[in-house]
Amino acid sequence: xxxxxxxxxxxxxxxxxxxxxxxxxxxxxxxxxxxxxxxxxxxxxxxxxxxxxxxxxxxxxxxxxxxxxxxxxxxxxxxxxxxxxxxxxxxxxxxxxxxxxxxxxxxxxxxxxxxxxxxxxxxxxxxxxxxxxxxxxxxxxxxxxxxxxxxxxxxxxxxxxxxxxxxxxxxxxxxxxxxxxxxxxxxxxxxxxxxxxxxxxxxxxxxxxxxxxxxxxxxxxxxxxxxxxxxxxxxxxxxxxxxxxxxxxxxxxxxxxxxxxxxxxxxxxxxxxxxxxxxxxxxxxxxxxxxxxxxxxxxxxxxxxxxxxx
Amino acid sequence: xxxxxxxxxxxxxxxxxxxxxxxxxxxxxxxxxxxxxxxxxxxxxxxxxxxxxxxxxxxxxxxxxxxxxxxxxxxxxxxxxxxxxxxxxxxxxxxxxxxxxxxxxxxxxxxxxxxxxxxxxxxxxxxxxxxxxxxxxxxxxxxxxxxxxxxxxxxxxxxxxxxxxxxxxxxxxxxxxxxxxxxxxxxxxxxxxxxxxxxxxxxxxxxxxxxxxxxxxxxxxxxxxxxxxxxxxxxxxxxxxxxxxxxxxxxxxxxxxxxxxxxxxxxxxxxxxxxxxxxxxxxxxxxxxxxxxxxxxxxxxxxxxxxxxxxxxxxxxxxxxxxxxxxxxxxxxxxxxxxxxxxxxxxxxxxxxxxxxxxxxxxxxxxxxxxxxxxxxxxxxxxxxxxxxxxxxxxxxxxxxxxxxxxxxxxxxxxxxxxxxxxxxxxxxxxxxxxxxxxxxxxxxxxxxxxxxxxxxxxxxxxxxxxxxxxxxxxxxxxxxxxxxxxxxxxxxxxxxxxxxxxxxxxxxxxxxxx
Numbered sequence: 095x096x097x098x099x100x101x102x103x104x105x106x107x108x109x110x111x112x113x114x115x116x117x118x119x120x121x122x123x124x125x126x127x128x129x130x131x132x133x134x135x136x137x138x139x140x141x142x143x144x145x146x147x148x149x150x151x152x153x154x155x156x157x158x159x160x161x162x163x164x165x166x167x168x169x170x171x172x173x174x175x176x177x178x179x180x181x182x183x184x185x186x187x188x189x190x191x192x193x194x195x196x197x198x199x200x201x202x203x204x205x206x207x208x209x210x211x212x213x214x215x216x217x218x219x220x221x222x223x224x225x226x227x228x229x230x231x232x233x234x235x236x237x238x239x240x241x242x243x244x245x246x247x248x249x250x251x252x253x254x255x256x257x258x259x260x261x262x263x264x265x266x267x268x269x270x271x272x273x274x275x276x277x278x279x280x281x282x283x284x285x286x287x288x289x290x291x292x293x294x295x296x297x298x299x300x301x302x303x304x305x306x307x308x309x310x311x312x313x314x315x316x317x318x319x320x321x322x323x324x325x326x327x328x329x330x331x332x333x334x335x336x337x338x339x340x341x342x343x344x345x346x347x348x349x350x351x352x353x354x355x356x357x358x359x360x361x362x363x364x365x366x367x368x369x370x371x372x373x374x375x376x377x378x379x380x381x382x383x384x385x386x387x388x389x390x391x392x393x394x395x396x397x398x399x400x401x402x403x404x
Numbered sequence: 405x406x407x408x409x410x411x412x413x414x415x416x417x418x419x420x421x422x423x424x425x426x427x428x429x430x431x432x433x434x435x436x437x438x439x440x441x442x443x444x445x446x447x448x449x450x451x452x453x454x455x456x457x458x459x460x461x462x463x464x465x466x467x468x469x470x471x472x473x474x475x476x477x478x479x480x481x482x483x484x485x486x487x488x489x490x491x492x493x494x495x496x497x498x499x500x501x502x503x504x505x506x507x508x509x510x511x512x513x514x515x516x517x518x519x520x521x522x523x524x525x526x527x528x529x530x531x532x533x534x535x536x537x538x539x540x541x542x543x544x545x546x547x548x549x550x551x552x553x554x555x556x557x558x559x560x561x562x563x564x565x566x567x568x569x570x571x572x573x574x575x576x577x578x579x580x581x582x583x584x585x586x587x588x589x590x591x592x593x594x595x596x597x598x599x600x601x602x603x604x605x606x607x608x609x610x611x612x613x614x615x616x617x618x619x620x621x622x623x624x625x626x627x628x629x630x631x632x633x634x635x636x637x638x639x640x641x642x643x644x645x646x647x648x649x650x651x652x653x654x655x656x657x658x659x660x661x662x663x664x665x666x667x668x669x670x671x672x673x674x675x676x677x678x679x680x681x682x683x684x685x686x687x688x689x690x691x692x693x694x695x696x697x698x699x700x701x702x703x704x705x706x707x708x709x710x711x712x713x714x715x716x717x718x719x720x721x722x723x724x725x726x727x728x729x730x731x732x733x734x735x736x737x738x739x740x741x742x743x744x745x746x747x748x749x750x751x752x753x754x755x756x757x758x759x760x761x762x763x764x765x766x767x768x769x770x771x772x773x774x775x776x777x778x779x780x781x782x783x784x785x786x787x788x789x790x791x792x793x794x795x796x797x798x799x800x801x802x803x804x805x806x807x808x809x810x811x812x813x814x815x816x817x818x819x820x821x822x823x824x825x826x827x828x829x830x831x832x833x834x835x836x837x838x839x840x841x842x843x844x845x846x847x848x849x850x851x852x853x854x855x856x857x858x859x860x861x862x863x864x865x866x867x868x869x870x871x872x873x874x875x876x877x878x879x880x881x882x883x884x885x886x887x888x889x890x891x892x893x894x895x896x897x898x899x900x901x902x903x904x905x906x907x908x909x910x911x912x913x914x915x916x917x918x919x
Contacts, residue, residue: 136917136919138917175793175794175795211845211846211881212793212794212795213764213765213790213793213796215764216764216793216795216796220795233569235569236568236572236573238572238573238575239573239575241573242573278841278845279841279844279845279853279854279863280839280840280841280842280844280845280854280863281839281841282839297842297881298842298881298883299883301832301840301841301842301881301883302832302836302840302883302884302885303836303838304836304838304839305838305839305840305841306838306839307838331909332907332909333850333907335845336845336846336847336848338848338849338850338904338905338907339904339906339907341906341907341908341909342907342909344909344911344912345911346912346914348917360919361917361919364917364918364919365914365917365918365919366918367918368912368914368916368918369912369914376861378839393919394919398919400917
């Protein structure tokens, strides 16, 4: 039954994709998550918590990624001293819902942190992430001093061969990467791979040694996130990554989930392209990472589920 | 009057001030609480310098208090004074009873009035330099910041090793050796003075003490020895930390008395008490008192001169008289937001370092030579380890003097404290041919934007200085070695940046995922 359903979905989904329709419009909502083995899930039209719930279900549920008793790290983007509506940081509601879900899956502890650009306490506070994460029982880890980082070698790195990575990532069992979708003056886009700049201490080195290559190099780290969840509830389409005003923000209410970091970045760029022209080639770290076998940009070949809410 | 209660109240109040003022320097005022920083404003020099911007009330109250009861400030509100009392008290515990005793000493008038005159004249000329080195509150600030706060940091970080998840590591603040040594030396001098001679600093060097001492000559109530009750037991003399009770003439030098009430409380005959002493000339007819009143009128003259100096200083401040001399015009120091200009900073800052303690990013440092020799120890910005937060105005809020004008966040976000300059030949995009954009990433006003670079697929920073506020984000993060491609140059007079453009964009509605 499940297999038949899956095949049906796949065929109809493929047809729908060809005529630029979405499969979910053709099915009743209850039949949405027919397969628990999607490679990539895209959700649109709901509130952050709701989109996450639908999305993670389509990915097979959080228990597929987080096992009982595990120490989990959730790594949002908390780079800037900006309130949630400025879209400079990951949505706090989304983070809260993921924390909650990890505990439901039996996580022994959930830690949230980012190596911020602006002053860290203001970032933690004003992003709304500290209070949201703590309300669900997570710990906020400190990341403002070199003492919290440990040296890791990246044998496959081209320019970045050694890096200081935050101890929470090193000590945890699994980690989940939760970036926000933004344009970026230097890297063109900042999504999932670029979010690794917040797990390392010395970002300046990356900027000085071929930023795009370093972003890809860091994605060769052996301990990759089990999931990449791209927050596109609000996205920053100009003046990123810090942004100037609320004018820089569009609110498409979307979410992308994949274990493949290259695939999720590819999907996010193609989504972003609808708001402002952005080719995959421009965001060159994505192509470099694919060449380095981190993941695939060929998302049309992946099993993708598209979910629309409302 | 029950002087025991009065003394206890004085001690209690003085401890409150010492603790809160010190706490303001230890705990980042912006984070834990802003309560402590209020106490910085209830100080003599800050209220004097900030008289036209909210300090007037405190200044008038302090003057009234002095004109009524003498140097109450010195014993009750001044943190350095209270610190000296603690040192005297502490060292006395290691002495035999006999050695604990103070004795009457002559006043070092030539030294203290010379220092006062220099300080007063400098102030009229718009120079706060003598106060930078001698003001008791400001120096207590430096001691709190350089010595007490750094010690607290060691303890704090020790605790953060024990409780790594609940107590954050306090990254070590910038260390300016000169400022640290000055604070240490100053503290040692004061400790030695107070360990051996009580309030010697207050009555010999401190310009505030000298001024309030002269003002006390005019006060309505003075401590007076009742000659009919006194049996010259000298108990009061041995307890007088100002060493100002002369039993031979049975007089108290009120210019040195810090109103600590020790003598009144200790006298078993109740022989010393506050007396209303505003005498008219007719009262002094007796021959024996002739000489005494001559001395007194001499001292009153001095007091009036001091008041005159103060009045002139205030008038000079009111008409905003510029500094009479200026050091070399070369300026490399970036003054904190709210400073208006380096000149304004020099005219109003006494280097208490409250702004340095308040800065959550640790980017305000004591100046060495950045402002010239008359600006040593004043606060100056450095972007080596961080930059000025766009959403923060703590330094301007905490300044108790008028040196940093309080800025609203909106004003702060337009206050140009420096101006960025872009050196293309140093830029990574130019030298390495790779993407960077670190400066653009950090620029809060988008004075920096990334524009296509020639025929390459790269983007290079483009700088619009009209929008730049000199926050230093670009300079701090610029990865170019050894010279940065983005450098903030100081502005002698702070400017006002253009308001950042809104960059309105059409709100796009999409129904598709794009893939």
